Amino acid sequence: MTTERLNHFRALTDPMLQDIRILVETESPSADLRAVAHSADKVLSLGERVLGVEGERIVIDGCTHLRWRLGEGERRVLILGHHDTVWPHGTLAKHPYAQDGGILRGPGNFDMKVGVVMSFYAVASLDPGSSVTILITGDEEIGSHTSRHLIESAASECAAVFVLEASADGGALKIGRKGMSGYRVSVSGRAAHAGLEPEKGINAAVEMSHQVLRIAALASELQGTSVVPTVLSAGTTTNTVPATADISVDVRTWTQEEQDRVDIGMRSLTAVLPGAVLSIAGGVNRPPMEETMSSSLFESASAVALNLGLGELGGARVGGGSDGNFTAGLGIPTLDGLGAVGGGAHADNEHSVVAEIPRRTALVAGLIKHTLLPVAETNDEPITSAIGR
Incomplete structure (x- = not known):
């Protein structure tokens, strides 16, 4: 009934x-x-x-x-x-x-x-x-x-x-x-005086700029995959070459295949500037x-x-x-x-x-x-x- x-x-x-x-x-x-x-x-x-x-x-x-x-x-x-x-x-x-x-x-x-x-x-x-x-x-x-x-x-x-x-x-x-994934990408560089001897530093902000473009490029409009750099920080004072930089990345995918592809891409990031060091934390939260x-x-x-x-x-x-x-x-x-x-x-x-x-x-x-x-x-x-x- x-x-x-x-x-x-x-x-x-x-x-x-x-x-x-x-x-x-x-x-x-x-x-x-x-x-x-x-x-x-x-x-x-x-x-x-x-x-x-x-x-x-x-x-x-x-x-x-x-x-x-x-x-x-x-x-x-x-x-x-x-x-x-x-x-x-x-x-x-x-x-x-x-x-x-x-x-x-x-x-x-x-x-x-x-x-x-x-x-x-x-x-x-x-x-x-x-x-x-x-x-x-x-x-x-x-x-x-x-x-x-x-x-x-x-x-x-x-x-x-x-x-x-x-x-x-x-x-x-x-x-x-x-599916949801979250990452935190960190850059270690070297501080130096931004006015007196910037060439002696390794600018973590510049390195992170390279990485942001690479990260964003992992998105796929065709597959409906979003890879979004979100919270970004770098440096300590306005007259110091930034020694560190960090960014959070939000990833959403419709398929496991896409989630795996982005994960591989994130973990394959390599530094561009000589001497800069990358570290990638996080990963898949929900399939x-x-x-x-x-x-x-x-x-x-x-x-x-x-x-x-x-x-x-x-x-x-x-x-x-x-x-x-x-x-x-x-x-x-x-x-x-x-x-x-x-x-x-x-x-x-x-x-x-x-x-x-x-x-x-x-x-x-x-x-x-x-x-x-x-x-x-x-x-x-x-x-x-x-x-x-």
């Missing part, structure tokens, strides 16, 4: 909004481990209440992540999200939680506390014994350095991964994400989430959406990365952007469309069930819920 499933979540809109408010009003800037731990307390309590199952708190290098492992079937799916945000303490005072004209506002609502709440309610509606792992991490916004192993370990036993990050424009699902990893799941999601009366789904490729990049990089089918519909991620106008919350939750629940039991998925299945058990 597809109408029943949708009505089930529409009836839960107010409780879901109450839970979203709890999370939005719990500030959780990624770099503040105490704030992230406090946020984890709220998420853990909420998840246990909605699911009726105890969650597991996992602390790695002081960062708190949460995991629920339900069911023991042979076919398992992973629901992936994060509870940290980019917003510093005090943002809530300037941009408080609010609802106006069907729009929900507040720091971190779109990215991605709405998606966290959706994940619990979607899984709670499944048949008892459904094999689902929910992993909510605490450091996604700063690179997932402590959670990456958890993510990859959980995904390795799953047939599919659903990422409840916010949607792309217009509610489109994210079917492709660029690309290529469309081949999402295509089958997107087809399934589109079929579920039509059965629910949600209309045709859009799909979009986006330049930003998520933890779905890691799971897709392992070769595990991954579909992203299943969370909130709205906009303004990382911006003052961050918002979610309230009416879309039950619709997207119904989509996620139907997609999980379809993936776990593709043959048994019918239009007249009953809706069950663990809420209140």
Whole structure:
């Protein structure tokens, strides 16, 4: 009963909004481990209440992540999200939680506390014994350095991964994400007096100028590969030949082949000026989430959406990365952007469309069930819920 499933979540809109408010009003800037731990307390309590199952708190290098492992079937799916945000303490005072004209506002609502709440309610509606792992991490916004192993370990036993990050424009699902690499290139030269004897120096700024042009040339408009020199520094005083220079480089690629090509290019840089010394640090942070990893799941999601009366789904490729990049990089089918519909991620106008919350939750629940039991998925299945058990 597809109408029943949708009505089930529409009836839960107010409780879901109450839970979203709890999370939005719990500030959780990624770099503040105490704030992230406090946020984890709220998420853990909420998840246990909605699911009726105890969650597991996992602390790695002081960062708190949460995991629920339900069911023991042979076919398992992973629901992936994060509870940290980019917003510093005090943002809530300037941009408080609010609802106006069907729009929900507040720091971190779109990215991605709405998606966290959706994940619990979607899984709670499944048949008892459904094999689902929910992993909510605490450091996604700063690179997932402590959670990456958890993510990859959980995904390795799953047939599919659903990422409840916010949607792309217009509610489109994210079917492709660029891979991300970051580098820091340093030049060591030799200082000298810029007026009296500049010829005795090795100008690190001049050397870096050569390198900047070489670095930028690694980009490929045809392949959609961006290689962007960003933060640049050199020298100490206006009358001294710079002895050192540093630059940061941001790389985004649609394919693993391009990511590997740029990595080789970056590590092959050599000095131009005699005596100058280069060092290159950094490398790949997230592999690309290529469309081949999402295509089958997107087809399934589109079929579920039509059965629910949600209309045709859009799909979009986006330049930003998520933890779905890691799971897709392992070769595990991954579909992203299943969370909130709205906009303004990382911006003052961050918002979610309230009416879309039950619709997207119904989509996620139907997609999980379809993936776990593709043959048994019918239009007249009953809706069950663990809420209140």
